[in-house]
Amino acid sequence: MKNLAILGSTGSIGQSALAVVDAHPGRLRVAALAAGDNAALLAEQVARYCPAVVGMATAEGADRLRQACGANAPTIVGGAEGLVAVATHPPVDIVICASAGTAGLEAVLAAIDAGKTVALANKEVLVMAGALVTEAARRKGVAILPVDSEHNAIHQCLHGRDRREIRRLILTASGGPFRELPADALEKVDADAALRHPTWRMGRKITIDSATLMNKGLEVIEAHWLFGVSADQIDVVIHPQSIVHSMVELTDGSVIAQLGVTDMRLPIQYACSYPERWEAALPPLDLTRAGRLEFHAPARDRFPCLDLAYRALRTGGTLPVVLNAANEIAVDAFLDGKLGFTAIPRVIEKAIGAHDVENVTTLEIVRRVDAWARDCARDAAQALELSA
Amino acid sequence: MKNLAILGSTGSIGQSALAVVDAHPGRLRVAALAAGDNAALLAEQVARYCPAVVGMATAEGADRLRQACGANAPTIVGGAEGLVAVATHPPVDIVICASAGTAGLEAVLAAIDAGKTVALANKEVLVMAGALVTEAARRKGVAILPVDSEHNAIHQCLHGRDRREIRRLILTASGGPFRELPADALEKVDADAALRHPTWRMGRKITIDSATLMNKGLEVIEAHWLFGVSADQIDVVIHPQSIVHSMVELTDGSVIAQLGVTDMRLPIQYACSYPERWEAALPPLDLTRAGRLEFHAPARDRFPCLDLAYRALRTGGTLPVVLNAANEIAVDAFLDGKLGFTAIPRVIEKAIGAHDVENVTTLEIVRRVDAWARDCARDAAQALELSA
Numbered sequence: 216m217k218n219l220a221i222l223g224s225t226g227s228i229g230q231s232a233l234a235v236v237d238a239h240p241g242r243l244r245v246a247a248l249a250a251g252d253n254a255a256l257l258a259e260q261v262a263r264y265c266p267a268v269v270g271m272a273t274a275e276g277a278d279r280l281r282q283a284c285g286a287n288a289p290t291i292v293g294g295a296e297g298l299v300a301v302a303t304h305p306p307v308d309i310v311i312c313a314s315a316g317t318a319g320l321e322a323v324l325a326a327i328d329a330g331k332t333v334a335l336a337n338k339e340v341l342v343m344a345g346a347l348v349t350e351a352a353r354r355k356g357v358a359i360l361p362v363d364s365e366h367n368a369i370h371q372c373l374h375g376r377d378r379r380e381i382r383r384l385i386l387t388a389s390g391g392p393f394r395e396l397p398a399d400a401l402e403k404v405d406a407d408a409a410l411r412h413p414t415w416r417m418g419r420k421i422t423i424d425s426a427t428l429m430n431k432g433l434e435v436i437e438a439h440w441l442f443g444v445s446a447d448q449i450d451v452v453i454h455p456q457s458i459v460h461s462m463v464e465l466t467d468g469s470v471i472a473q474l475g476v477t478d479m480r481l482p483i484q485y486a487c488s489y490p491e492r493w494e495a496a497l498p499p500l501d502l503t504r505a506g507r508l509e510f511h512a513p514a515r516d517r518f519p520c521l522d523l524a525y526r527a528l529r530t531g532g533t534l535p536v537v538l539n540a541a542n543e544i545a546v547d548a549f550l551d552g553k554l555g556f557t558a559i560p561r562v563i564e565k566a567i568g569a570h571d572v573e574n575v576t577t578l579e580i581v582r583r584v585d586a587w588a589r590d591c592a593r594d595a596a597q598a599l600e601l602s603a
Numbered sequence: 604m605k606n607l608a609i610l611g612s613t614g615s616i617g618q619s620a621l622a623v624v625d626a627h628p629g630r631l632r633v634a635a636l637a638a639g640d641n642a643a644l645l646a647e648q649v650a651r652y653c654p655a656v657v658g659m660a661t662a663e664g665a666d667r668l669r670q671a672c673g674a675n676a677p678t679i680v681g682g683a684e685g686l687v688a689v690a691t692h693p694p695v696d697i698v699i700c701a702s703a704g705t706a707g708l709e710a711v712l713a714a715i716d717a718g719k720t721v722a723l724a725n726k727e728v729l730v731m732a733g734a735l736v737t738e739a740a741r742r743k744g745v746a747i748l749p750v751d752s753e754h755n756a757i758h759q760c761l762h763g764r765d766r767r768e769i770r771r772l773i774l775t776a777s778g779g780p781f782r783e784l785p786a787d788a789l790e791k792v793d794a795d796a797a798l799r800h801p802t803w804r805m806g807r808k809i810t811i812d813s814a815t816l817m818n819k820g821l822e823v824i825e826a827h828w829l830f831g832v833s834a835d836q837i838d839v840v841i842h843p844q845s846i847v848h849s850m851v852e853l854t855d856g857s858v859i860a861q862l863g864v865t866d867m868r869l870p871i872q873y874a875c876s877y878p879e880r881w882e883a884a885l886p887p888l889d890l891t892r893a894g895r896l897e898f899h900a901p902a903r904d905r906f907p908c909l910d911l912a913y914r915a916l917r918t919g920g921t922l923p924v925v926l927n928a929a930n931e932i933a934v935d936a937f938l939d940g941k942l943g944f945t946a947i948p949r950v951i952e953k954a955i956g957a958h959d960v961e962n963v964t965t966l967e968i969v970r971r972v973d974a975w976a977r978d979c980a981r982d983a984a985q986a987l988e989l990s991a
Contacts, residue, residue, distance in 0.1 A: 371857060375763015380880045382887075452890060462862070467869060467876075467883040469759060470862040470890075474850070481855060488855075492768045495855040499770075502840060502858075502898035510890035 217487065218246035218306045220331070222270075222298055222322055223313035224260055225253040227418070228336045228362065231479040232311050233260065235487060238480075238496060243487055247301040249314065249322075252276055258283035265289070268304045270297025272318065295321060302326035309487060311362070312337050317582055320344055324578065327351045327359075334486035336362035338433045342539045343585065345440030346575045359441065360486040365434055366441055367482035368460035368473035373442070376465075384438055385462040385470070387454040388513065391426035393556075394453065398517050404556040406549060423546045427559055428513060432524020433542075436535050439528055446528045451521060453511040458500065476500050519560040523567065532572040533584040540588035541566035541595075548596040558599045565595035605875065606634035606694045608719070610658075610686055610710055611701035612648055613641040615806070616724045616750065619867040620699050621648065623875060626868075626884060631875055635689040637702065637710075640664055646671035653677070656692045658685025660706070683709060690714035697875060699750070700725050705970055708732055712966065715739045715747075722874035724750035726821045730927045731973065733828030734963045747829065748874040753822055754829055755870035756848035756861035761830070764853075772826055773850040773858070775842040776901065779814035781944075782841065786905050792944040794937060811934045815947055816901060820912020821930075824923050827916055834916045839909060841899040846888065864888050907948040911955065920960040921972040928976035929954035929983075936984040946987045953983035 219236065223229045229250070236243045249270030250257040261269055261284055268290045271277040277293030284291070292300045295318045302310050302322040310326040312319055313336040320340050326333055328351065335341070341348060352359050361367050365386050373381070392409065393401060409426045410419055424430035428451075435449050462472040475481055478497055485492070515522055520542070527538040545562035548554035554562065566588050573580060607624065611617045617638070624631045637658030638645040649657055649672055656678045659665040665681030672679070680688045683706045690698050690710040698714040700707055701724040708728050714721055716739065723729070729736060740747050749755050753774045761769070780797065781789060797814045798807060812818035816839075823837050850860040863869055866885055873880070903910055908930070915926040933950035936942035942950065954976050961968060 371859065377880075385890075459860075464887060466880050467872060468863060468885050468887045469869060469873070469880075470888050471759065472847075472860045472862055474858040474860055475856060481857060484855060485857070492765075492854050492857075497856050499852060499856045500858055502773075503900045505898065507895040507897050509895050510893065512891045 216242060216244055217308045218244050219487070220247040220249075220301050220304055220307040220310045220326075221245065221313070222249045222301060222310065222319060223251070223315070223337075224248040225250040225256040226313055228311070228313035228479060228483070232313070232483050233264070235480050235484045236264070238484070239487075239493060242493070246307045247304040249298050249301040251314065254279035254283050261289060262287075267306070268292070268301055270301040272297070298322040299325045302331065303329040307331055309334055311483065311486070312340065313362075315339060317343070317578075317585060320348075320581070321578060323348060324351060327355055327357045330355055330357060332357060333359045334362050334483065335359055336483075338363065338437050339539055341437045341440040342433050343536045344575055344578065344581050345436065345535075347578065347581075349440050358489075360489055361437070361441055362479070362482045362486050363434065363437065364477070364479070364482050365461040366438060367485055369438065369442060369463055371473045371485065372461070372463040372471040378443060380465045381442070381444060381448065381463060382466050382468070383464040384442060384444055384449045385464060386431060386434055386438060386449065386451050387457070387459050387461050388428065388431040388451055389425065389457050390453040390455050390511070390513070391428065393426055394455065396517075401517060402555060402557050406552060409549075409556065419550060420543070420546055423549060423559075424542070427520040427556070428518040429520035429524065429542050429559075431513075432521045433539065435524055436528045446525055451513050453513050454509065456505065456508050458502075458505050458508055474500055474502075520563065523560055523563050527567065530572055532574050533580065534567060534570060534572050536575070536581055536584045537566050537570045537588040537591075538563060540585045541592035544589050544592035545596055548600075553600050554596050555599075555601055558596075561599060562592050562595045566591045604630060604632055605696045606632050607875065608635040608637075608689050608692055608695040608698045608714075609633065609701070610637045610689060610698065610707060611639070611703075611725075612636040613638040613644040614701055616699070616701035616867060616871070620701070620871050621652070623868050623872045624652070626872070627875075627881060630881070634695050635692040637686050637689040639702065642667035642671050649677060650675075655694070656680070656689055658689040660685070686710040687713045690719065691717040695719055697722055699871065699874070700728065701750075703727060705731070705966075705973060708736075708969070709966060711736060712739060715743055715745045718743055718745060720745060721747045722750050722871065723747055724871075726751065726825050727927055729825045729828040730821050731924050732963055732966065732969050733824065733923075735966065735969075737828050746877075748877055749825070749829055750867070750870045750874050751822065751825065752865070752867070752870050753849040754826060755873055757826065757830060757851055759861045759873065760849070760851040760859040766831060768853045769830070769832060769836065769851060770854050770856070771852040772830060772832060772837045773852060774819060774822055774826060774837065774839050775845070775847050775849050776816065776819040776839055777813065777845045778841040778843050778899070778901070779816065781814055782843065784905075789905060790943060790945050794940060797937075797944065807938060808931070808934055811937060811947075812930070815908040815944070816906040817908035817912065817930050817947075819901075820909045821927065823909075823912055824916045834913055839901050841901050842897065844893065844896050846890075846893055846896055862888055862890075908951065911948055911951050915955065918960055920962050921968065922955060922958060922960050924963070924969055924972045925954050925958045925976040925979075926951060928973045929980035932977050932980035933984055936988075941988050942984050943987075943989055946984075949987060950980050950983045954979045
């Protein structure tokens with residue numbers, strides 16, 4: 216029996232993680248949960264899974280949760296401390312990290328320090344502080360298992376192989392909704408067009424990142440830290456069908472790929488079961504019904520965010536922190552209708568260009584540079600604001 | 604440094620194996636060679652690679668080789684003994700078996716008995732005597748490494764995984780030249796149409812087997828013995844682009860695939876380098892230039908050879924021996940213009956139906972049943988002969 220802590224249990228990944236627990240009651244148990252703001256749903260989860268420790272992002276949220284839970288409330292901790300308490304709860308074996316921002320990063324570092332296996336579903340953790348996180352994991356002998364479907368695929372492809380066999384990682388990207396749109400049409404794209412599935416906040420951000428290819432750029436940086444390969448060894452290929460989740464080219468030119476249905480329960484279960492592999496009650500992939508699989512080179516000129524991410528990775532230090540923060544500000548401004556789609560990379564480029572790179576040696580440096588980059592990007596976005 | 608013996612060194616696989624030796628002079632050395640009839644080419648190989656022992660299929664061929672080699676001739680042995688002498692030459696580490704028929708089978712059994720690693724490029728060995736060969740390999744602790752691109756792909760996909768993780772093996776097939784031909788047109792197909800690349804003898808046989816899907820059927824049987832999975836766990840999918848060489852579906856539904864350029868030097872090198880993996884100086888696979896990858900279910904009604912092979916595997920014992928022998932006779936008759944394309948499976952079905960199945964406990968049984976099946980198939984082919 217493995218004890219789980221889920222950071223971000225009310226979000227999409229968190230709910231999928233609980234579905235994996237439901238499917239394997241004899242193997243997985245929920246020991247601790249943390250959420251951002253959704254006290255009502257978290258109270259339901261508490262009633263169902265009986266975690267011993269529960270965290271809410273704010274003290275006010277923790278109060279709401281206490282009220283919702285009533286007499287049978289477990290230990291409830293509010294604020295960043297709550298996330299850390301959940302991540303370090305002694306009986307926990309695996310921490311599934313799906314909560315955003317620097318709070319998630321702090322909790323992951325605490326989990327590693329407490330010797331927990333980390334199942335990582337949050338790109339920012341490694342983009343912002345890959346050096347800190349991987350060094351801490353190495354020191355503690357802790358495994359970081361990727362839940363992102365691309366990195367999870369690569370982890371599966373590499374299983375049991377000597378890392379020196381890697382010639383190249385090939386991350387697949389759907390290409391987003393504007394894959395075939397010419398450059399002049401991209402100028403006029405608005406948030407409604409970019410959001411094919413306008414659902415919750417996190418979904419909106421990732422949907423835009425997918426349309427700009429920044430999502431893939433962040434994954435390139437994440438892959439560097441997870442698998443210890445250089446930027447030159449990581450390629451991106453557009454694969455609109457999203458059936459091949461990613462690939463590894465080995466030294467002899469042989470390519471190993473992982474394919475599957477698109478359901479986040481699979482990578483989450485993989486991380487929970489590792490090094491074992493359990494049955495999953497999902498419909499299998501039927502390639503004869505999948506139609507044709509296509510692969511294209513990304514249009515780097517029309518989607519410059521990808522190369523901005525490569526540039527940040529190659530320079531290293533705090534530049535990926537700036538990339539990530541400036542991107543968040545630019546995407547926010549785009550979603551608010553204040554910034555054009557093609558201005559997103561221009562805002563990021565301004566912030567990157569203005570930054571004096573430092574080494575990432577402490578969490579404090581990450582926090583300071585993150586705040587600086589947000590201010591810098593806000594100014595840049597204002598200067599480029601749409602005169603609608 | 605690994606010492607190689609190559610059975611069938613003048614054939615296509617043998618020549619590719621020597622090209623692999625050329626590419627890795629510090630890692631591979633040719634210690635022994637055997638060929639069927641081509642004394643002139645074998646003499647050139649002897650001069651270049653200086654093997655200590657050389658075999659020719661016949662005593663007469665051995666004499667021709669001695670003449671061609673002149674004063675510097677190595678030890679040359681003619682007949683089936685020659686193949687065995689090459690396969691068991693003491694300094695040899697790896698025996699690459701690419702020679703056809705029961706002689707190849709005997710040599711493989713001798714190589715296993717002598718503790719050599721076997722790189723297997725000859726389907727018949729496992730189709731005819733999978734039980735004998737795998738039991739001998741288990742007893743001696745000897746590895747059988749598949750060189751056939753499909754099985755080599757599966758070997759790569761399974762690397763380091765627990766066999767209990769396998770839900771299903773998925774062998775890919777190009778589908779052959781008549782993949783889309785309707786049933787009535789198949790009746791009228793002749794050898795010239797079936798042989799897109801009419802080159803050497805072995806190539807002709809395999810080209811027809813590819814057109815009837817019998818090649819894939821034989822591979823299903825081979826996969827059963829190599830990977831210890833039942834017929835129900837082996838599927839075939841038509842993939843005309845031949846870029847995905849084969850796949851493994853794991854217990855959670857995840858699919859691991861091996862992709863690559865179509866060059867036999869890669870699986871041969873893999874078998875020679877295993878468990879290491881070496882650099883190969885071949886152009887890498889470029890998926891963005893590969894076009895679309897398609898996958899279809901095989902048309903089992905139009906290509907009944909596939910299900911005949913499944914039937915032989917499910918029944919087991921000597922039935923695959925009959926399948927293999929009857930197929931060879933039927934394909935010969937088709938190539939000679941004496942039998943129609945759609946009569947090939949009918950000949951095989953006659954022989955299968957007439958056979959009293961025995962267990963394969965000795966090489967003698969295999970030889971006897973093989974001879975019986977050839978006679979039986981000849982009679983069946985005569986009865987169905989084209990009245991042209």
